[in-house]
Amino acid sequence: MVRWWCVVALVLGYGGSVGAQPRDEAPPEGPVEEGPVEGPLEEGPVEGEASGDDLEDGEPGEEPEERVIVVTGTRFEKPLDDTPVRTQVVDREAIEVRNARSLADVMKHTSGVRLETNCQNCGFTQLRLNGLDGVYTQILIDGLPIYSGLAGVYGLEQIPTEMIERVEVVKGGGSALYGPSAVAGVVNVITRRPSRPFSHLHVAHEALPGGATGLRINADAAIMNEAQTAGMFLFASSYRRDELDLNHDGFTELVRLRQVAGGASGYWSPVEGVDVEARFHAIQEYRRGGDRLDSPPHDADIAEELQTERLQGELRLKHRVGPQLDYQLAYAVSHTDRRSYYGGGGLNNPTLPDDPSDPEAYQAFVDAWEAKQAALGGYGRTLNPAHTGDLNVNTYFGVERPMVLTLGGQVQVDDVDDRYLGYERRIDEAYTIAGAYLQHDWLFADWGESLIGARIDKHSELDDPILSPRAALMLTPTDQLRLRSSAAAGFRAPQPFNEDLHIDLVGGSAQIIENDPGLKPERSWSFAQQVEFTAAPAPRWSLRVGLNGYLTFITDAFVLNERDDLATPEEEVIRENRATTRVIGAELEASVTYGRVWSLRAGWTLENTENGDPDEDFGETRIFRTPNNYGYAETTVALVDGLLRLQSGLDVTGPMRVSRFDGDGDPLTVIDSPWFFDWSINVSGTVDLDDGVFVEPFIGVQNLLDSRQTDFDTGPDRDASYIYGPPLPRTALVGVGAGF
Secondary structure, three states, rough: HHHHHHHHHHHHHHHHOOOOOHHHOOOOOOOOOOOOOOOHHHOOOOOOOOOOOOOOOOOOOOOOOOOOOEEOOOOOOOEEHHOOOOOOEHHHHHHHOOOOEEEHHHOOOOEEEEEOOOOOOOOOEEEEEEOOOOOHHHEEOOOOOOOOOOOOHHHHOOHHHEEEEEEEEEHHHHHHOOOOOOOOEEEEEEEEOOOOOEEEEEEEEEOOOOOOEEEEEEEEEEEOOOOOOOOEEEEEEEEOOEEEEEOOOOOOEEEEEEEEEEEEEEEOOOOOOOOOOOOEEEEEEEEEEOOOOOOOOOHOEEEEEEEEEEEEEEEEEEEEEOOOEEEEEEEEEEEHHHHHHHEOOOOOOOOOOOOOOOHHHHHHHHHHHHHHHHHHOOOEEEEEEEEEEEEEEEEEEEEOOOOEEEEEEEEEEEEEEEEHHHHHEEEEEEEEEEEEEEEEEEEEEOOOOEEEEEEEEEEOOOOOOOEEEEEEEEEEEEEOOOEEEEEEEEEEEOOOHHHHHHHOEEEEEEEEEEEOOOOEEEEEEEEEEEEEEEOOOOEEEEEEEEEEEEEEEEEEEEEEEEEOEEEOOEEEEEEEEOOEEEEEEEEEEEEEEEEOEEEEEEEEEEEEEEEEEOOOOOOOEOOOOOEEEEEEEEEEEEEOOOEEEEEEEEEEHHHHHHHHEEOOOOEEEEOOOOOEEEHHHEEOOOOOHHOEEEEEEEEEEEEOOOOOOOOOOOOOOEOOOOOOOOOOOOEEEEEEEOOO
């Protein structure tokens, strides 16, 4: 069913464009997201360029008088420069000029954000915010936590850019209103709502080392009535990429990947102030890694094979009752069905010996039969329906100074039915989170704004509710200087998370992760301080410099320790509590732009991450895979009135501690990784034809220097999680977009 829906959407969509200028959208006249644009706290001055993250990922095309509207930090709309909660933004133009394929690609060139691959067999990726693992980051779709723990395992690569209008990132203490799993922050994907009809088609070919290739076909289209009170947006995408064996040992470093996705969204404004929105998204994905990829997975030395179908829908009502009140009601449902295989070792088929009395021949038959039987036990299936209901109310008032009172509630139900009968593993649980939040935003002076709020959550796995307060303060002593401070508490509950349902393979045996019966929730305390300076030294020029410091403490932090039962075929690992985890760091950022012609952005992060107790395997207190130094630089040039655009970005990753286990799953060594320099270049152009039709050829190279890991583990007993560095080797991209 999913496959047919995606094909229909592809036929209707006609295409997706990557090129010099975004042609499908202008800033919408009505509300972009939650709440009214005209709220009384949006009267503060906006200086310099309205870019993405206090200098972040907004592209160079925005003139000083334009405003970027964000919603994630406050849950009501505010101009980016006026929000007291630091928010980073990657806009639609940046997504297109980078030739980004999925959410994973979108998050490049963003300070304090790192994308990494964690498995050679399945290609599992995670997003690290401010040094913390991906499980501490909450992925939102239009402000709702639709992606559950299971869906989030591969979700970064399953959200195609065709559905993304922009991405807002709020890190640390600014994200407390979003409940559990938002300790490091939230990544809020704002979906597209076009303001005019269009139709695009986009085809791209990828060339990787060793003759491996990839092919993308993307499509999107929009229709609406003349009054713009009703409209529909359609998109579809297809992507296939070959597997890649970089060290030529017969086992994958880059998995075989097949994806088909499609979706639709519509809006209707029956009367002024009322907006009804509906969205649907479907994806079907196949990925396979290990060896002998053309054989059944149980006939390989080692294999991970995953076939995922995901359906996701949302219905939302927005009502602006008057200048002093607006609210929205939203309901989202998703269903993830994943058939998977984790295992191998059944390569040899058991054959009865010619002479059954020969003990060696008979024993060889028994060994082959037992190996085949164990290999056949690696098949499993996971079903994960999830529901989210949300109410958000904003009240605007104030006698001498404007205020906004935000209150709301949210209910999440996450049902996990996970079965691997060969490993005697079964999880059949439903987890419920009921939360309520209250927030007060007050522009108490021309030079200051405060935000105080709290969220209380009752998790079905916890006896008592948990209160998570937060506070933020923005001071603007001059038009050019902004000071943002924030503090917040958060938590993460002891329930199956994404890494439980992603089973690592070490030495050919599965690792089964279980919770300690006395496991307590993690609690976090986050603090952040930003100093930002903006200036317009000459007409059309803008300068922005920011220094951001952050500190996060996590008590009762979760840790995985081996508690193996030798009588079982798998290796048991238990999640327990340990002492405090501490992350402290600073980000230095700067950007300079010249109108819509040229921009240069750069950032550098200094970070230190420590656990209070050393881990049991290596005696290390430093968090693995967290470099002390990392940064980025990106420049964009628009020539020939914007018809030719050049983009170049560099992500730099400093040395980090990486652990490695031997074929028996025992600790082997810890290494310091080298420096990595992931440099990309993209060039795109636009050729205008008759009647508004245009063609956009493009070419690019990712990881031009081929800066990557060179010491991959080898063979069927390898440590598949011993993988680090840039996710792709040198990859060339060429394609064309067309549309009107």
